[in-house]
Every structure is written in C-alpha cells, then in structure tokens.
Amino acid sequence: MRLKNKTAIITGAAGFIGKTTAEIFRREGANVVLTDRDLDLLQRETKHFADEQTLCLQADVTSVEDTKQVVRSAEEKFGGIDIFFANAGIEGVSNPISDYSLDVHDQVMDINVKGIVIGLQSILPAMRDGGSIIMTSSIAGLIGSPVNISYSASKHAVIGLRRSAAIPAGERAIRVNSIHPGFVDSPMLNRLMEQRGDIDVVREQFVQKTKLGRLIQVEEIAEVVAFLASDASRAITDQAIVVDGGVSQ
Numbered sequence: 001m002r003l004k005n006k007t008a009i010i011t012g013a014a015g016f017i018g019k020t021t022a023e024i025f026r027r028e029g030a031n032v033v034l035t036d037r038d039l040d041l042l043q044r045e046t047k048h049f050a051d052e053q054t055l056c057l058q059a060d061v062t063s064v065e066d067t068k069q070v071v072r073s074a075e076e077k078f079g080g081i082d083i084f085f086a087n088a089g090i091e092g093v094s095n096p097i098s099d100y101s102l103d104v105h106d107q108v109m110d111i112n113v114k115g116i117v118i119g120l121q122s123i124l125p126a127m128r129d130g131g132s133i134i135m136t137s138s139i140a141g142l143i144g145s146p147v148n149i150s151y152s153a154s155k156h157a158v159i160g161l162r163r164s165a166a167i168p169a170g171e172r173a174i175r176v177n178s179i180h181p182g183f184v185d186s187p188m189l190n191r192l193m194e195q196r197g198d199i200d201v202v203r204e205q206f207v208q209k210t211k212l213g214r215l216i217q218v219e220e221i222a223e224v225v226a227f228l229a230s231d232a233s234r235a236i237t238d239q240a241i242v243v244d245g246g247v248s249q
C-alpha cells in the first residue's frame with residue numbers, strides 16, 4: 001500500500017477526477033479528507049468506499065474560513081496532513097474572447113486560481129515535512145484555446161503557482177507538481193463538447209488530436225496522482241505531468 005500512514009486532503013472530491021482519486025488513495029492506505037462545495041453530492045458519490053478513514057466535509061475552496069476548518073478537522077481526526085490534491089475546478093463557458101462574460105471569467109479565476117492560493121496559505125504550513133502537493137491544471141494550461149479563454153488562463157496560472165510554491169515547499173522536502181489531463185472521458189468534457197456543436201463530431205475531432213487515438217480514462221489520471229502523492233516520486237518536484245495520450249498541437 002503506497003500511501004499507508006499518510007493523510008490526504010482532496011478538493012472537488014465529489015467530481016469525476018476527485019472521487020476516483022479518493023477511492024485509489026483509500027485503496028493505497030491513505031486517510032482521506034474529502035471536500036467539496038456540494039456535501040450531498042460528495043456523500044452520495046463516495047458512499048461505496050467511505051469508511052472510518054474517510055472524512056467528508058463541505059468546503060468552498062474560495063473561502064478562507066472553510067479551508068482553515070478543513071485543516072483543523074484533518075488534524076483533529078488524523079493528526080496531520082501529508083498530501084494536498086488541489087483539484088476543484090470549473091470550466092466556465094465556451095465563447096470567443098469578444099463575447100466572453102467577465103462575470104464567468106471572475107468565477108473561473110476565483111475557483112481555479114484563488115482557490116489554490118487559499119489552499120496553499122492554509123494547508124501548506126500545516127503539512128508534515130516530506131509531503132506532496134498535486135495541483136490539477138489541464139492541457140489547456142499548456143496550449144491556447146479559441147473559446148475557453150478564462151479556463152486556459154486559469155490553468156496556465158496554476159503553473160505559476162506550482163513554480164512559486166515549489167521553492168519554499170522544497171525547503172521542507174514537500175514536493176509540488178501539476179497534473180495536466182487531456183481529453184478525459186468525463187461529464188466535464190461532455191459539457192464542453194455540447195457547447196461546441198454536435199457532440200459526436202467534436203469527440204472525434206478531439207480523439208484525432210491524440211497520438212493514442214482515444215480519450216483518457218479517469219483512472220489513468222487518478223493512478224498518476226497516486227504516484228505523485230507517494231514516496232515513489234520523491235525526487236520529482238516542480239514538474240508538469242501531462243496525461244493526454246499525446247495531444248498534437
């Protein structure tokens with residue numbers, strides 16, 4: 001069990017990537033503190049594996065108070081924090097720059113960027129030395145998008161946060177990496193494809209962009225996150241780990 005005696009906080013844990021990663025973390029022996037702004041959804045989506053080593057909490061990543069409470073609860077129940085999977089995120093809308101809503105832009109930046117800053121401010125100081133932080137970016141954090149401009153900007157910003165956080169974290173042997181999923185067969189991708197036209201046509205266009213000729217399965221993301229969380233990746237920090245089946249730009 002690669003994560004035995006470790007405690008992990010996962011944000012956006014009710015979502016597709018978060019809940020799958022939480023299940024793998026549990027299987028690998030970690031205590032998991034699962035947080036989401038939607039507690040009902042979180043409890044429903046995780047009830048098939050939730051046990052006494054699982055704590056589900058309502059928390060909005062944009063709230064300093066919620067995040068501090070998550071830290072207090074994690075320390076109280078499990079005695080410390082080793083892993084922080086900063087994963088909560090929203091996609092916003094698909095619109096060209098000229099029509100892009102500034103309100104949506106603010107929401108995307110608040111959750112996808114400020115949410116991680118708040119997490120770093122509250123969770124990093126509370127982590128045990130030798131821990132691991134994994135931030136969910138995207139391939140949209142490495143390439144531009146004609147219609148998901150705020151999403152792309154927010155996921156590029158995650159790289160800046162990773163680079164900056166990795167410096168002080170490294171002094172305590174805490175590693176900070178970003179994961180960049182490609183086209184994951186997921187509700188979020190479905191929502192994005194629906195906004196771009198005929199979903200089957202758009203899916204095929206995405207598939208054609210990959211060298212492996214297929215979408216990525218969520219377990220393929222979660223397994224890499226588990227590797228980054230474990231001591232097997234102890235020499236890896238400040239890296240962008242791309243899991244996209246080889247997307248050609």
Ligand SMILES: NC(=O)c1ccc[n+]([C@@H]2O[C@H](COP(=O)([O-])OP(=O)(O)OC[C@H]3O[C@@H](n4cnc5c(N)ncnc54)[C@H](O)[C@@H]3O)[C@@H](O)[C@H]2O)c1
Nearest residue numbers: 012014015016017037060061087088089138181184186188
């Ligand atoms: N699905 C994909 O194809 C894909 C690809 C690349 C990157 N990503 C990234 O992976 C992460 C997870 O995506 P997913 O596919 O699981 O999405 P999802 O929509 O299934 O899950 C996101 C979760 O985040 C939660 N959330 C949203 N705003 C929140 C807030 N303010 N505070 C707390 N929780 C909040 C939602 O309630 C939801 O449960 C996101 O950061 C996303 O941008 C996803």
